[in-house]
Amino acid sequence: MSTASPTAAKQHTGTAHGHHATFTSFAQAGLETEVDFVVVGSGAGGAAAAVVLARAGYRVAIVEAGPWRAPEDYPWTTYGTIRDLFPDWGSLVTQSRALWPIVQASCVGGSTVINSAIVVRTPGDVFTRWEREYGIDGRALEKRVWEHQDRIERELSATVVPPDARGLLNTLAMDAAEKLGWSSHYMVRYAKDCEGAGQCLQGCRKGRKQSTNVNYIPEVLERGGYVLSTAPVKDLLFDGRRVIGVTGRFQDPETRKFGARFTVRARKAVFVAASATQSPILLAKSGIKSRALGTLFRAHPGTGVFGVYDDPVDQNIGATQGWASTAFRQDPGLKLETLAIPPEMVAGRLPGGGAELIRRFREYRHVAMWVAAVRAESVGTVKPSLFGGPVVKYQLDEADMRKLRKGLSMVTRMHFEAGAREVIPGIFGLPYKIGPDEIHLIDEGPTDPRCYVAILSHLFGGCPMSADPRQGVVDERGKVHGYEGLYVADASAIPTTIGVNPQHTIMALASVWAENLVS
Amino acid sequence: MNELVRFALTAYYPRVDDLPGLAELGVDEKIQRLRRESTLLFWTGIVAASVAFQIAPLLTIRKPLLASWLSAEDLDQHAHKMATHPGYLVRQVTFLIKLVGGMFWGQSAEIRAFLDLTPYPEDPGTRRVEAFVPRQGPLPGGAPDKLLSLGKKERDRGRDKDRGKGLQA
Numbered sequence: 225m226s227t228a229s230p231t232a233a234k235q236h237t238g239t240a241h242g243h244h245a246t247f248t249s250f251a252q253a254g255l256e257t258e259v260d261f262v263v264v265g266s267g268a269g270g271a272a273a274a275v276v277l278a279r280a281g282y283r284v285a286i287v288e289a290g291p292w293r294a295p296e297d298y299p300w301t302t303y304g305t306i307r308d309l310f311p312d313w314g315s316l317v318t319q320s321r322a323l324w325p326i327v328q329a330s331c332v333g334g335s336t337v338i339n340s341a342i343v344v345r346t347p348g349d350v351f352t353r354w355e356r357e358y359g360i361d362g363r364a365l366e367k368r369v370w371e372h373q374d375r376i377e378r379e380l381s382a383t384v385v386p387p388d389a390r391g392l393l394n395t396l397a398m399d400a401a402e403k404l405g406w407s408s409h410y411m412v413r414y415a416k417d418c419e420g421a422g423q424c425l426q427g428c429r430k431g432r433k434q435s436t437n438v439n440y441i442p443e444v445l446e447r448g449g450y451v452l453s454t455a456p457v458k459d460l461l462f463d464g465r466r467v468i469g470v471t472g473r474f475q476d477p478e479t480r481k482f483g484a485r486f487t488v489r490a491r492k493a494v495f496v497a498a499s500a501t502q503s504p505i506l507l508a509k510s511g512i513k514s515r516a517l518g519t520l521f522r523a524h525p526g527t528g529v530f531g532v533y534d535d536p537v538d539q540n541i542g543a544t545q546g547w548a549s550t551a552f553r554q555d556p557g558l559k560l561e562t563l564a565i566p567p568e569m570v571a572g573r574l575p576g577g578g579a580e581l582i583r584r585f586r587e588y589r590h591v592a593m594w595v596a597a598v599r600a601e602s603v604g605t606v607k608p609s610l611f612g613g614p615v616v617k618y619q620l621d622e623a624d625m626r627k628l629r630k631g632l633s634m635v636t637r638m639h640f641e642a643g644a645r646e647v648i649p650g651i652f653g654l655p656y657k658i659g660p661d662e663i664h665l666i667d668e669g670p671t672d673p674r675c676y677v678a679i680l681s682h683l684f685g686g687c688p689m690s691a692d693p694r695q696g697v698v699d700e701r702g703k704v705h706g707y708e709g710l711y712v713a714d715a716s717a718i719p720t721t722i723g724v725n726p727q728h729t730i731m732a733l734a735s736v737w738a739e740n741l742v743s
Numbered sequence: 744m745n746e747l748v749r750f751a752l753t754a755y756y757p758r759v760d761d762l763p764g765l766a767e768l769g770v771d772e773k774i775q776r777l778r779r780e781s782t783l784l785f786w787t788g789i790v791a792a793s794v795a796f797q798i799a800p801l802l803t804i805r806k807p808l809l810a811s812w813l814s815a816e817d818l819d820q821h822a823h824k825m826a827t828h829p830g831y832l833v834r835q836v837t838f839l840i841k842l843v844g845g846m847f848w849g850q851s852a853e854i855r856a857f858l859d860l861t862p863y864p865e866d867p868g869t870r871r872v873e874a875f876v877p878r879q880g881p882l883p884g885g886a887p888d889k890l891l892s893l894g895k896k897e898r899d900r901g902r903d904k905d906r907g908k909g910l911q912a
Contacts, residue, residue, distance in 0.1 A: 419885060
């Protein structure tokens with residue numbers, strides 16, 4: 225099988241001076257080491273925290289459950305993406321009335337490998353809300369978060385999608401927004417010289433996207449740090465109420481069987497940054513006592529409609545996501561954006577089956593997908609299952625479903641402004657296609673979440689931040705209430721939705737919290 | 744088991760005119776590979792969905808038969824009606840079959856050729872055992888002509904002046 229070889233593909237690049245340990249065989253020896261800081265997880269939060277600590281001269285170990293894949297290891301296909309980059313073949317779904325998939329990656333770099341690297345600064349009103357509802361010193365945090373966001377933008381080449389990489393998917397959306405007089409923009413992304421390969425979701429094989437596995441993590445290695453990959457942490461280690469390290473067993477990414485044990489002790493502290501679905505589970509399984517653990521789980525659920533155009537759009541030629549509008553973030557609470565999905569996903573996403581499905585698919589080159597993501601106020605929980613994995617209970621309430629419906633109506637209107645002849649709403653109970661005079665069908669459409677094929681990609685909470693230990697798992701420094709040497713530095717600490725793509729916020733918050741320990 | 748899965752997947756992606764069906768696109772090898780590589784949970788879900796597809800014609804076309812006993816026309820109707828069934832769970836079961844079948848069918852070289860796309864190379868499936876640092880120098884390639892001409896139009900329209908409006912919400 226093609227995943228059999230854990231070796232490098234053709235190597236034309238360098239090797240970092242550091243220590244990378246990973247599963248190699250069931251006969252490999254165990255690993256025990258001691259560093260200053262252990263960081264669990266290598267995505268936006270973990271990598272950002274780790275690099276701040278490493279630059280301050282500390283010895284840092286990053287422990288990541290997934291394998292390390294460099295850009296030339298990335299898959300081309302959706303099948304390969306699900307197999308190589310998604311945890312458990314992407315089988316995590318919300319367990320509520322509607323089974324909506326939760327999109328995350330499990331690899332060195334985490335979800336920064338498969339997202340569109342969209343950069344939006346944390347809006348000021350978010351800090352105000354945290355201050356009001358969670359007792360955080362919002363103004364002080366805001367200043368420091370924005371300082372770090374300045375730095376990260378420089379370091380990771382935050383740039384507007386260049387004109388030559390946009391593609392019709394994105395320029396048509398700009399045309400529509402201009403005609404409607406809606407404020408919008410071409411996205412700013414962590415991407416260097418993007419060529420519009422349209423492969424953000426599979427990982428950027430061109431290495432243009434600045435996922436953390438191509439910058440901060442190698443830097444941690446270069447500074448004498450450690451990376452353990454294919455190393456899911458099973459337990460935190462304690463000395464009384466102080467956390468002193470982590471332990472687990474290396475895992476073969478092909479058979480998913482466990483091999484040698486690893487134990488990494490932390491002289492100073494452990495940062496948990498394993499994601500909004502995994503961090504609460506690790507803390508719960510390790511025996512952390514907090515009534516807030518697993519609560520305040522939130523998301524920006526999103527779904528899209530296909531506009532059908534007379535001329536080919538070829539949505540997979542150009543940036544996967546290049547246009548957005550955040551003008552409706554406050555009222556009604558939406559983000560509108562473009563999203564190209566590959567043909568094999570469209571084949572499964574279009575309504576219908578059999579010959580009718582194939583006939584519908586024939587229009588693939590003529591369709592453009594634009595989506596609405598809801599700044600939802602609904603809350604859910606993340607708790608461990610009997611088998612140890614996360615159980616996410618989350619469902620949009622009536623008010624949030626109305627927002628979603630409104631968002632779909634808005635992007636439908638945009639399609640018609642841009643010249644689409646028809647729109648495929650993909651909402652159960654509505655016609656397969658609607659014309660410009662039928663947008664009201666979406667406005668009056670169902671609010672039952674089971675009628676929509678949505679996904680959750682921006683996740684928050686589970687280890688929420690609050691000054692009050694009854695309300696939050698961590699305080700405003702990211703430290704777990706009631707424990708020493710244990711910090712959470714990922715989206716799970718964010719107590720509310722923020723209405724914009726969260727990667728920039730996660731990276732800056734993690735940097736602030738790591739910097740606190742440096743100073 | 745593989746035959747059961749094959750039957751369901753190919754029913755959703757049949758040949759229509761010049762577009763080949765999944766049955767003609769090496770589906771058996773793809774299913775064997777899926778079985779070998781996927782998790783037990785994922786494979787069990789696919790098998791369960793395929794069983795549901797077999798026994799559901801009564802729900803969809805009101806015929807008390809297994810799907811494999813249906814005529815080609817009825818089978819096609821059954822597949823379509825399952826995917827658009829009022830029952831959410833029925834649709835969800837179908838979604839899994841469509842997801843997997845869609846991957847197998849939509850990423851095949853023949854279908855990509857129909858879409859004027861180059862074939863996908865083989866997924867490498869490799870990973871790093873060494874500490875690996877990709878350098879960020881220029882890589883071969885470049886934006887295709889279609890994107891370049893669109894980019895020129897964007898510049899002509901003054902749409903290259905935005906210096907980061909999207910940074911602030």
